[in-house]
Amino acid sequence: MGKSEGWEIPAAEAVRVTPDTRVGDLDTNGTPGFAGGKSLGEKLLEERGAVLSDLQEKLFAHGRATNEHRSVLLVLQGMDTAGKGGVVRHVIGHVDPQGVDHASFGVPTPEEKRHHYLWRIRKALPRHGQLGVFDRSHYEDVLVVRVHDLVPRSEWEPRYDEINAFEKELVDSGTTVVKVAMFVSLDEQKARLAERLERRDKYWKYNPNDVTERGYWPQYQEAYQAMLDRTSTEHAPWHVVPCDRKWYSRLVVTELLIDALERLDLDWPAATFDVETEKRRLADS
Amino acid sequence: MGKSEGWEIPAAEAVRVTPDTRVGDLDTNGTPGFAGGKSLGEKLLEERGAVLSDLQEKLFAHGRATNEHRSVLLVLQGMDTAGKGGVVRHVIGHVDPQGVDHASFGVPTPEEKRHHYLWRIRKALPRHGQLGVFDRSHYEDVLVVRVHDLVPRSEWEPRYDEINAFEKELVDSGTTVVKVAMFVSLDEQKARLAERLERRDKYWKYNPNDVTERGYWPQYQEAYQAMLDRTSTEHAPWHVVPCDRKWYSRLVVTELLIDALERLDLDWPAATFDVETEKRRLADS
Structure with a gap:
């Protein structure tokens, strides 16, 4: 991966x-690796969003033209x-919705609770050629579950290794996993919760439980x-x-996805037909 | 629906x-109802895309806050x-991907063929609060199926009425159906197929069968x-x-979706908590 404008470190x-x-x-107010400020960051978000969109189209084209599984999965936790x-x-919004x-994974439904915690995750994995996005993920099962003892330690403790094995399986089968902890x-x-209480067009985003959860901040940090410590692996690093500066977090995630897609090194699929023959057929049609 | 800039007729x-x-x-080269040209059309697409995005967010908020089913389904055929x-x-790309x-519905898979033609359609209906988009749809089953006699007439003929009944059921349960024939x-x-044969980044979009299908143009028109004639109904008109001018077709679909969402007449959901109490709880947290 090369450096792009504004970055001192990729x-x-x-x-x-x-x-x-x-x-x-x-x-949390920092901008690691980035030398510019907000205005450059916002300009770059648009420019690099277009680059991301082009790369995503190649992934999609590859998906249409071949059977060799490739997909990218963005995991967002925070x-x-x-x-x-x-x-x-603002990041995924740059790419074609069909790709x-x-x-998103909220409190498990009664049906989901009857299954292994990875059941709902596996059902939502990106299809071939797709950019998958998980808004929360299987990591909820070692975060909120751990903080609130929703299952005994003997049950969540083995999950770190299980998750590593699960993600290894994904990577081995052609999915690039991009994990972002925000x-x-x-x-x-x-301040952000207060804004939701000031504006009636934001009430729907407010949940009184969010304030309750603030009381568990140290436990969440832990x-x-x-x-x-336990799930950042070679095959799927964290x-x-x-995220105190929204423009920075959006720009970083854009760059992470560009990096992941560039490393796939996909080319446009070759024609599966004879181009000259088809030109003649079309001209005669 | 009111008129918006550039339109002589909504x-x-x-x-x-x-x-x-x-x-x-x-x-097919016309711009019905629209008095402006391409540059105004492209400017309006951006402006009205932002309006569409705001309306979609209200639909999404409604979905989060209530159990009264509302969704919008855009059906694209052409x-x-x-x-x-x-x-x-370029239209759906304006709204939040999570909403x-x-x-998309291509040639049915072997599994899909074993089911009623509406089976795969029902599985893909938009969830509560979502904007659904069908790229092709159940109408394939009275278009390509009819043109190529993929099933006998006695089988496709009743489908017009079935589809009307199916869409009535959707509308009755809170889904606005916006049908667009392009x-x-x-x-x-x-010219568009020729372009796909000129550019190697477009080969993947080309299918030799598209030229074959051109030979059936009159049958497709029919x-x-x-x-x-048979499926444009009060509850779900066509x-x-x-579409010879891409900017026009995109602008029209944007307006159709805005119109559909405006007619839902949704407001931001009311707070389900006491705002002042929550402000105090947050301040103390």
């Missing part, structure tokens, strides 16, 4: 988790108000730390994205 | 099918190269005419959109 390197990453020490929905709208398989500060979250 | 009226509509007499994919990219349920001329189709 985005994927700048936010890649390391063994030293400490959730509690993150500067506390409420971190900006997952904004990434979907996107989007799924972090806002406690103060920034308060659960996120364990997630990063990226830690500061 | 779009939904201008392209609404009438008992006099004759597929063979359509001016010959190859009419621009269905372009509508998805879109997109499905028409290009035989010459414009030739099948489209029967479809319009709109006939000339």
